[in-house]
Amino acid sequence: MKRIFVTGTDTEVGKTFASVAILNQLNNRRLRTAACKPVASGCVDTEEGLRNEDALALQQAASVSLPYAQVNPIAFAAPVAPHIAASQQGMTIDESRLSDNLRHFAEYSPDLLLVEGAGGWRLPLGGGRFLSDWVKEQKLSVVLVVGMRLGCLNHALLTAEAISRDGLELVGWIANQVETDMPYVADNLALLKAELNGPFLGHIPRLANAGLAHQYLDLTPLL
Numbered sequence: 001m002k003r004i005f006v007t008g009t010d011t012e013v014g015k016t017f018a019s020v021a022i023l024n025q026l027n028n029r030r031l032r033t034a035a036c037k038p039v040a041s042g043c044v045d046t047e048e049g050l051r052n053e054d055a056l057a058l059q060q061a062a063s064v065s066l067p068y069a070q071v072n073p074i075a076f077a078a079p080v081a082p083h084i085a086a087s088q089q090g091m092t093i094d095e096s097r098l099s100d101n102l103r104h105f106a107e108y109s110p111d112l113l114l115v116e117g118a119g120g121w122r123l124p125l126g127g128g129r130f131l132s133d134w135v136k137e138q139k140l141s142v143v144l145v146v147g148m149r150l151g152c153l154n155h156a157l158l159t160a161e162a163i164s165r166d167g168l169e170l171v172g173w174i175a176n177q178v179e180t181d182m183p184y185v186a187d188n189l190a191l192l193k194a195e196l197n198g199p200f201l202g203h204i205p206r207l208a209n210a211g212l213a214h215q216y217l218d219l220t221p222l223l
């Protein structure tokens with residue numbers, strides 16, 4: 001079971017948008033895919049409990065259908081940094097729940113498990129721990145989604161540097177067009193291709209139809 005962790009240069013840069021595209025393409029390649037969002041904030045309270053739109057999108061897109069609790073083990077309502085949401089509820093984030101949950105995916109024998117992060121690489125979990133510490137301990141491969149807008153070069157290079165310093169492999173990166181009026185997109189892509197140590201998986205433009213996004217990716221390096 002390949003396990004990839006999808007991180008981003010920031011929150012709202014298209015981690016979920018790109019993750020769904022990854023799942024769609026791998027499903028089309030006849031792989032068995034599973035997906036999860038271990039820690040989510042900004043969840044909606046429903047009759048079945050808290051639900052996160054990212055986790056629901058991943059649950060829907062993966063070819064192995066799983067119960068919501070398996071897809072999103074830790075959920076908070078407040079749309080804020082999860083460790084703050086936890087503290088506001090008088091709670092802490094229990095990493096053992098994340099690790100136990102991750103282990104259970106083997107029972108479903110997917111070819112690939114996609115794990116979406118939250119925010120960017122250094123997502124605080126509280127108590128001086130970061131989600132990246134957990135990713136490192138789980139030895140996950142990392143895909144970086146670069147939100148293409150002015151300022152992304154710095155965020156992308158610093159994130160890649162941190163991933164490398166954490167001893168993890170950047171197995172691919174995706175340019176996701178956040179700002180349509182970004183100047184010199186080709187020149188920015190050229191810099192990222194030259195400086196990022198990992199395969200370029202594709203550039204997703206702004207799309208009215210998310211269902212087309214997978215056509216802009218070539219995920220061969222992930223297989």
Ligand SMILES: Nc1ncnc2c1ncn2[C@@H]1O[C@H](COP(=O)(O)OP(=O)(O)OP(=O)(O)O)[C@@H](O)[C@H]1O
Pocket residue numbers: 008010011012013014015016017018054117118119176177178204205206207208
């Ligand atoms: N290429 C794109 N074309 C059109 N809409 C996009 C594109 N990429 C992202 N979006 C939209 O931008 C918003 C933010 O994207 P997304 O939710 O994937 O970000 P994220 O990095 O997963 O955020 P979070 O940190 O909350 O998980 C969403 O409404 C998404 O549908």
Ligand SMILES: C[C@H](N)[C@H](N)CCCCCC(=O)O
Pocket residue numbers: 011012040041042078079080081082118119120122123124
């Ligand atoms: C609520 C938001 N959409 C994300 N789910 C959480 C973003 C956490 C960002 C933490 C930080 O400031 O780096």
Ligand SMILES: [Mg+2]
Pocket residue numbers: 015016017054116
């Ligand atoms: Mg997301």
